Amino acid sequence: MKFNEYVTLGRSGLRVSPLSLGTMTFGTEWGWGNEESAARAIFQKYLEAGGNFVDTADGYTNGKSEEMVGKFIREAKARDRVVLATKFTFNAEPGNPNAGGNGRKNIYRALEGSLRRLQTDYVDLYWLHAWDTITPVEEVLASLDTLVHSGKVRHLGLSDVPAWYLARAQTLAEQQGREKIIALQLEYSLVERNIEREHIPAAQELAMAVCPWSPLAGGFLSGKYKREGKTGAPQGRIEIQQEQGTTIFERTTERNWGILGVLLGVAKEMGKPAAQVALNWVATQPGVTSTIIGATKIPQLESNLASLDFVIPSELRGRLDEASKIEPVHPYVFFGPSLQARIRGDVVVHPWSRANT
DSSP: OOOOOOEEOSSSSOEEOSEEEEOTTBSSTTSSSBOHHHHHHHHHHHHHTTOOEEEOOTTGGGGHHHHHHHHHHHHHTOTTTOEEEEEEOSOSSTTOGGGSSSSHHHHHHHHHHHHHHHTSSOEEEEEEOSOOSSSOHHHHHHHHHHHHHHTSEEEEEEESOOHHHHHHHHHHHHHHTOOOEEEEEEEOBTTBOGGGTTHHHHHHHTTOEEEEEOTTGGGGGGTOOOTTOOSSSSOOHHHHHHHTTOGGGOOOOHHHHHHHHHHHHHHHHHTSOHHHHHHHHHHTSTTBOOEEEOOSSHHHHHHHHGGGSSOOOHHHHHHHHHHHOOOOOTTGGGGSHHHHHHHTTTSOOOOHHHHTO
């Protein structure tokens, strides 16, 4: 695929490709990922395809990811072309509580380190990597606003935060005249759809782009995993994380095996790889702007880039939706058609946005 269409990131003038390159696999410090030469080839192939949105973080592979990304951008003389995003939050010095979190001291420390590793004097998008549960949102907004006005950061994003937090942050930014949040980065896939409850509606209401991470659930939806074990010899990310005791990303549940089975059936009917179908489903969901893809091999990247070259037929998409639907729970059951009909007196009421389009 060659990108010839781009989309603005939230309510901003920043244009990005619909698939962004995630670089968590740049470096082998975590037991999986790529050496520099393989990472460079993937980076170059992505740029050749017209991709322009590159995502990294200060903590990815202990800083090696940022170092590689900075080196590759400089080699390609592509700084003005690349929309460069990085993140802060995770601790860089165990035992030092101010070397992590979202307080002003750590934000400034983290950004200076990222700029040095990335060999640049600014980043296009600076993500808060995760809610730290402690720092007042007012301090976070004031700190980030200062960085935008200093020229070291162009735009702001939030990753892995509660929906109430992002709503409060954006409301305060609007009220106080501070730089607003233009994007959210959240996990989203056929096996992880919980952001549909509040995050996506909040993003649509507050003019934020949604950039899903792990659209293939760490490789689980690629089709290479079976109940009796992964096909092929090389150990993958899921196995390594399981050995390390990282249960936060548990994939091999009974529910997920059921979703995978439906995905494989749909992919077979379409004559497409399961990974492409799973990526296409995420990238074309309401509210999604640019989906983060990762790769450890060129053929894998090429397959991912081709995931937007087709349309999932409505009947087959319905199967995927039904198999992966999230459980209706309180208070969301009140927002469904049956109870809303009672609220509206059994008449049809169109929202303002629909009535005026």
